[in-house]
Structures are given as C-alpha cells and as structure tokens.
Amino acid sequence: CYTSQCDLWSLGVIAFILLSGYMPFSGSEDQQARSISKGNYFMKPDTWNSTSEEAKEFVSWMLQVDPDLRMSAAKALEHRWIKRSMTEQKHEEIGFDILEALRKFGHASKFRRACMEMMAWSLSGEERAKVQDCFLQLDQTHCGTITLAELKRVLSGQFHVSDAETMEIFLALDTNHDEEIHYSDFLAAMVDSRIALHDDLVQATFKKFDVDNSGYITSENLREILGDTFEGDKVEQLLAEGGATPGRGLSYAEFGAYLRQEPVAMLKDKSIDVSDVDTTISQGKWSTSSDSAKEMSPSSSIYSKGAKSGNQGDQGCCCIS
Numbered sequence: 001c002y003t004s005q006c007d008l009w010s011l012g013v014i015a016f017i018l019l020s021g022y023m024p025f026s027g028s029e030d031q032q033a034r035s036i037s038k039g040n041y042f043m044k045p046d047t048w049n050s051t052s053e054e055a056k057e058f059v060s061w062m063l064q065v066d067p068d069l070r071m072s073a074a075k076a077l078e079h080r081w082i083k084r085s086m087t088e089q090k091h092e093e094i095g096f097d098i099l100e101a102l103r104k105f106g107h108a109s110k111f112r113r114a115c116m117e118m119m120a121w122s123l124s125g126e127e128r129a130k131v132q133d134c135f136l137q138l139d140q141t142h143c144g145t146i147t148l149a150e151l152k153r154v155l156s157g158q159f160h161v162s163d164a165e166t167m168e169i170f171l172a173l174d175t176n177h178d179e180e181i182h183y184s185d186f187l188a189a190m191v192d193s194r195i196a197l198h199d200d201l202v203q204a205t206f207k208k209f210d211v212d213n214s215g216y217i218t219s220e221n222l223r224e225i226l227g228d229t230f231e232g233d234k235v236e237q238l239l240a241e242g243g244a245t246p247g248r249g250l251s252y253a254e255f256g257a258y259l260r261q262e263p264v265a266m267l268k269d270k271s272i273d274v275s276d277v278d279t280t281i282s283q284g285k286w287s288t289s290s291d292s293a294k295e296m297s298p299s300s301s302i303y304s305k306g307a308k309s310g311n312q313g314d315q316g317c318c319c320i321s
Contacts, residue, residue: 039063
C-alpha cells in the first residue's frame with residue numbers, strides 16, 4: 001500500500017540523480033520495473049568515486065526495496081550526511097524587520113490577511129528565497145512547519161516578546177487552525193514588508209479572486225473561494241472593508257489602492273492603465289509576466305470553498321524549493 005515510505009524512495013531517486021546526473025534505473029519499461037523491484041541500480045565509478053561515502057550511504061538506504069528497511073523521514077533528517085550539510089549551511093539571522101512583519105500581519109484586518117494569503121501563491125521563486133532562510137531558522141525541527149513553541153522560543157528569547165503577543169501572531173498565521181504555521185502562511189506575513197507589492201503581484205492576486213473574469217471581485221467570488229465567512233466575518237463585510245462599491249464589487253483600481261493603502265486616484269497615476277487591465281480581465285484574456293503566478297494555484301490551499309482542512313498536503317504549492 002502507498003505510505004510515506006514511497007515518498008522516501010522517490011527522494012532517494014532524486015538524490016541519486018542530483019549526485020550523479022543520470023537515472024538509477026534504465027532500459028525499457030519492463031527492464032526498469034524489474035530493476036526497481038529488485039533494487040538493482042549501478043553507481044558508475046567514474047561518477048561516484050568523487051562522492052562522499054556519507055552521501056552514497058544515504059542514497060542506498062533510501063533506495064531499499066523493503067519499506068521497513070528504508071529510512072523514515074525522521075531518520076533521514078538524522079543521517080550524518082544531512083546533519084553535516086545542515087550544520088555547514090549559513091542561514092540569515094532573524095532580524096527586527098522579520099519581527100515587525102509578523103507583528104504587522106498579526107494586527108492586520110481579516111480581509112488584508114486573506115489577500116496576503118492569496119498573494120503568497122503568486123510569489124516567484126526569487127521572492128520566496130528572500131525569506132526562506134528565516135523560515136528555516138524558525139522551523140527548528142525541520143519538519144516544514146513552525147509550532148507555537150518554536151515561534152515562542154525565538155520571539156521571546158531573542159526579542160523578549162510577551163507570550164500574549166506571540167499567541168496573537170501565531171493565531172493570525174495559523175490559517176488552517178491545525179496549531180502549525182505553514183510556509184505559505186509565513187510568506188503571507190512577509191508580503192508588503194520584506195517582499196514588494198509590485199504590479200505583477202497585485203494583478204495576479206486580483207485574478208485569483210476574480211474567478212469569473214468579470215473585472216470585479218464580488219461577494220460571489222469570495223464566497224466561492226473563502227466560503228460564506230472568513231474568520232467569522234461575512235464576505236460582504238470583507239468587500240466593504242476593501243472599499244467596494246455596494247452591488248458592484250471591488251475593481252482592480254480599488255483592490256490595488258487597498259493593498260497599497262493609497263487613494264484609488266494614485267494608482268491610476270502609475271504605469272498601469274487600470275482601464276486596460278479591467279477590460280483584459282473582463283474579456284478573459286488576463287496575462288502576467290510572472291510565470292510562477294501561473295504555476296501556483298490556490299485551489300488546494302486554505303481557500304477551497306472555505307474548507308480549512310488542516311491537511312498539510314493542502315499547502316503543497318507553496319513549498320520551500
């Protein structure tokens with residue numbers, strides 16, 4: 001049956017390829033299937049002789065045919081090759097700007113937090129990389145999420161933040177209510193503070209909310225994405241907060257002005273022709289120069305008919321790459 005041990009075998013295949021530059025199993029499909037079932041792979045001496053014994057040992061344990069003999073994820077993290085690599089890495093220290101970004105997100109309104117969560121799915125790899133080290137610093141167990149204890153250890157120990165404020169920040173970030181902060185949640189907190197709200201990002205986020213390409217974010221759009229309510233507030237209240245015209249919805253100009261905390265008129269003075277953007281959206285011809293905005297879909301995130309499953313798998317798109 002399929003278990004997480006299958007994923008560990010796949011990780012072994014990936015590690016093999018990254019270290020050697022070729023596939024561990026070759027030949028026809030039948031030949032590959034037989035080799036996989038028997039665990040027959042060949043480490044070419046001219047390629048692997050320069051690879052450390054620790055790395056080769058790691059790969060061999062991951063490619064064990066018997067799942068009971070194969071390393072678990074926890075044991076893989078404790079393997080000497082992984083631990084040495086993690087020790088040698090130099091991570092960016094968590095600075096006061098990260099604390100302020102977390103505080104700002106914790107105090108943000110519900111609709112603004114919803115927008116930042118959605119925006120996190122449109123960040124480019126380069127933008128995510130800007131704050132990846134900070135997430136890894138907080139995720140001290142390297143399990144891919146941040147617990148309350150881990151957050152408290154840094155905020156209290158390094159910045160002397162009170163337990164009450166730490167809890168407020170944690171609850172704002174724990175969008176799945178599963179007592180963990182996922183990477184996408186952390187990215188949302190960094191948007192607007194460590195990551196610039198550039199035009200492509202705002203456009204891509206608007207498009208994700210404007211699911212019917214009408215050129216407006218309507219209560220029906222939000223209801224389809226968030227459910228009838230978001231953290232206790234009705235979607236109509238969220239739209240009103242964003243400055244939407246009653247009965248019409250939130251235009252791109254209003255949405256951009258809300259995110260940037262500027263008057264709508266100021267957005268029209270920028271390089272984007274708002275009328276063209278709204279027309280393009282309404283015609284269903286939206287385009288953006290950000291490739292990763294197209295690649296990262298929020299359909300499997302917390303925004304799925306308002307269902308907050310708490311399943312870590314729901315965060316699959318916003319992963320550390």
